[in-house]
């Protein structure tokens with residue numbers, strides 16, 4: 301089937317709830333993907349942060365192939381070694397605690413919000429979230445997402461949510477009360493435009509939660525699994541959450557989400573309180589285990605930190621040449637280029653030159669290369685952005 305024929309199927313049979321780039325992708329390998337017309341695309345935003353160690357990482361592919369031949373799925377009425385192993389590996393690399401597995405970021409956050417209310421007991425029911433956040437599309441998580449554009453057409457939302465400006469400690473203090481069950485934030489806002497939390501802010505959340513008996517939830521769905529150069533972004537900030545949510549890069553391309561909670565919270569989630577049919581099945585968990593092993597065997601945390609530094613250096617050089625770039629921000633391989641104007645057209649022009657990047661919050665170019673990225677690949681990407689900006693007179 302050629303590109304036009306495939307797009308024709310979508311026009312006729314697939315609900316049009318995404319604005320898609322007009323390419324049909326047929327294969328992926330490392331930092332590249334290939335379209336149905338034979339073009340090789342340098343992918344600096346692989347899988348919207350899902351393909352965190354690159355497309356079709358050989359160790360993940362091998363683990364999936366092996367697992368698929370033995371057992372694909374068994375329900376949570378039974379035990380499987382893979383789920384237990386993945387939970388252990390996450391616990392050892394995070395703050396201890398236990399995992400509940402599901403299939404997406406929204407589901408992980410949904411579980412976190414439910415657990416926070418369960419733990420708080422009656423009376424304590426409010427959730428504080430930050431403006432510019434993104435937590436998912438289910439009713440609870442879209443309510444937690446404090447951006448009006450995601451709410452339009454869906455009112456009334458879930459009661460009990462309070463929104464505060466991000467990184468504003470004063471606002472947080474005034475919004476706090478004994479009725480607050482939890483505060484949920486991203487350590488680096490992804491969809492909101494790569495907005496990095498300050499250390500003081502996350503530490504203020506920690507101490508207010510401790511003082512008022514509320515739960516601190518960090519949404520690491522986008523920041524987690526090594527992208528920032530540490531396993532989890534919170535490890536840059538000298539704080540520890542009570543609950544952390546993961547998804548995107550956790551399965552290396554296979555759908556999986558996790559909510560991790562400290563032991564005393566985890567103990568509240570007894571049989572009957574929450575569940576997921578597919579959650580933590582052995583195929584997804586085998587992929588998750590392979591992702592963690594690949595990151596360690598190939599020293600990808602170090603590479604993410606080094607390549608992140610290098611990419612920021614190169615992009616800062618571009619800033620000197622192009623007035624449209626306001627500044628570069630981010631940690632590790634989670635990089636935002638704040639523009640002084642819209643970025644959509646720049647993303648499209650980059651794709652014409654076979655470079656895939658993303659634009660979020662209208663004017664932030666977002667690069668989230670795979671943790672296996674090399675200097676040469678970063679150089680190639682920066683050159684294309686440079687050319688596009690020059691050709692557009694920016």
Ligand SMILES: *Cc1c(COP(=O)(O)O)cnc(C)c1O
Nearest residue numbers: 404405406434435436490521522
């Ligand atoms: C993508 C994302 C989600 C939602 O994940 P889904 O798998 O699409 O449900 C939640 N939080 C953050 C920070 C995300 O980036």
